[in-house]
Amino acid sequence: MTVTTPSCKPFRVIIAGGSICGLSLALVLEKAGIDYVLLEKRDIAPQLGASIGFSTHGVRIMEQMGIWDDIRAIINPLQDYGHYEADGTLFYTSQILPEIRKVTNRPQLLMSRQTWLQVVHSHIKDQRKIHSRTGVASYTQNDEGIVVTADNGETFEGSILVGADGIHSITRSLVADEVEKVDGDAKAAKQMKEGFAAHYHCIFATSKNEYKNQPGKPIMPEANVADFSGKDHCGLVAAGMPGQLFWFFYLKSADITNTPFIPKYREEDAEEAMRVYGGAHVGPECTFKDLWDARVSSNMKALEEGVMKTKWSRGRVVLMGDSVHKVNTPPISPDELQRTETAKCTINTGLGGQLALEGICNLTNGLVELLKTSPSPSSGEITQVFTNYETKQRPRAEWAMSISGHQTRMESQANWIYWAFGRLILPRLPDWLMAVGTIKSIYVGSPCMEFLLRPADILPPQKTTVSAS
Template sequence: MSTERKGAFRVLIAGGGVAGLTLANALEQAGIDYLLLEKRDIAPRMGAYIGVLCHTARVFDQLGVWNRMRDASLGLTGRQHFDEHGRLFEDSGVFKFITGKTKRPFLFLERHFYLQYLYDKLKDKSKIRTRCGVQALTETDGGVAVTTDAGEEIHGSILLGADGIHSTIRQIISDADNPRFTAHYRTLFATSHNHFADDPSRCFLPESMVHNVYYRRSSGVAAVGAPDRVFWLLFVKIDSPATMPNFPQYTEADIEATLRQYGDRSIGAGYTFNDLWASPIGGGMVPMEEGVVDAAWHNKGGCNSLLTATASEKSTINVGLGGNTAVEGVATFMNLLVPLLARNPKPSHSDVPRARACVTLSHYVTRFEAMDTWWLRMLRWLSPWFPDSVKAKAFLDFMKPAPILNFLPDPDRSKA
């Protein structure tokens, strides 16, 4: 079976995650035809969560989903840092400082709701095809054709691979036989109720608070980003780094073994990783891949395909840049596509923004929190002596060049 569309420009999107659904919303508001193919269901419940930084919030404000995200979350206002002995060595006001400057709080929310809000905002749900994976990609006259796992052939003008670094599209475009991603750490991620299992009156953290703890070769973070929800992670350095495609697939037995070794360690004052795991909502363990694909654009013989940040870039999650970088990639792509379509119905090139900078920043923050080297341990000791305003300015400077959607009104100027 073949589904062809002649004439009108149409974007095919492989993947219904952060990048795919953000792109679908942007294309709909720009009046550009598209079809999104997702091999699973939209917004699965998997115990994971995601952060929304201030610059990403501007894009979501343009798309009309920011208020819903903000109202369902608790803006993060405090951050406390603990050493390996459980001592509080820094009580940071950086989040408050940045929120005061940008008028937008940092958010953590469950990934299920994050994706559901993006999906709900779409007016035409017929352009979203679930349980429809992409198996093959071929060139056509002036466009692309993908073959689904059901054998259907679907035609478009351009294909956006937004289905992760292990996807079929990434393998086709960027030569999967040449490993580009490595994992030096694994992370146990989970969402728990914000109270002890044996005493519901005792909370782990105050609302809107983040706790960071630093150990040799491991670290942890916990945040109350929504009512009665602690989003938390345990990062552990892997003895032998793994390289794609030989990343480990962790089981429940692996999680239990990790908690036997690290679970009795404190995150904040008076509670441990095991205490959090005893009040579970959901979670799992994965390797933390790092890397950037150089060949993010494929145009061999007229076959126009592009990898979004979710498929071409992978950063460790300590800073929370992964999903935010994906939104940046969507904004940059749309800012190229919209004016280009006004001049030329067949655009031929784009790029993935700031991927290498985001991966590098995440790389060092992960190692800083795990005190991986002597100089990073020294930096952690010196950290409390730097004013919050200096730290906040560094992050604001990083966010400043992040793009928004140029074809939609700037929400900050509108409010001003």
């Protein structure tokens, strides 16, 4: 179905950004029969040394996208979870991932970001709508539509512009400029540009699952996950794909910085971090230095965090994905920590990727419903769809920021409360209880695409308790 206006111009979405959020949105819009064009300033699916994780609900959305069979064929569904001391002593083990899968019939996964993007890209039927090496430079909008000018001079006409171009979003910066110059709201514009803070930085890397000096000897069993906690630093590794390890090493930054003034890190910085901390174990034999030596690709970046406080849209422009919410949150007070569900939900791998997919569901559901009754919607009708999307998405984003932030601070022992929880309470919680909390918090009530066949839902959460007791 192609939705047309009385002037025979199709309702058209211009997508800025071709990474996780933007490319997924393109595929979903194609399935919804809504015309679009995607502009990505770099190549599609570059190798950045990064991985991407998804929760069980993210898998449910992948089923609707039609990509799950391809993804399932190339991943190791994550299973055993081990928590280690820096000297390699096993602190405790967890079976929360198998418990969650038992109820949802879907796994938790961690895989190559590049591979995931390649799979999504391969499922898009009309590749002519994907424009790589074409970034957004500016836009103009009015009551009739929006015109985007690319950095190569090309212009693209559409009905709305979706800024899915990441934490350093050009689209968000352009909206902020418009808010300041046209609306005269300098405070809101400043918040949009500087509202994300970095308290931590991280090495993201992919390594071969074999020791550099002992070819053929696996560093860790397939499908296993392991982590380690230290003062102001922590790390995690997962054997998420056959023969590959995806790992993260988090370090607390010396200073808190804000966008757009967040520092960039070089290879030398990562090498220095491994020189100082590489001896930390993430298994009985494996150290992070072993992972570093076996690396295929790596990158060190600041961990920007936060949810944009100002409105996520203006006129015919709407922001989504990392351009408005980025996992990890600023430190919170001890009493707030005690009020959260961190005790029930500590496995947060995949919240960032999941938020992107949830935002796509919330926005596209609204567009599909609007275009059924108003093929040529007014600016006011579009604004209402954007408002509804933000109303549904913002609480999920703020919750995910809180959970992810708590876990980072617990694993890096940010204060004595986080230390006590991670060392004394968490190991004593039964896996089934943590699984129930995770399912309740992440899975139940999360959105799907209402215009596509809805995958089978999970069993009622209370049945988990009965079967595990």
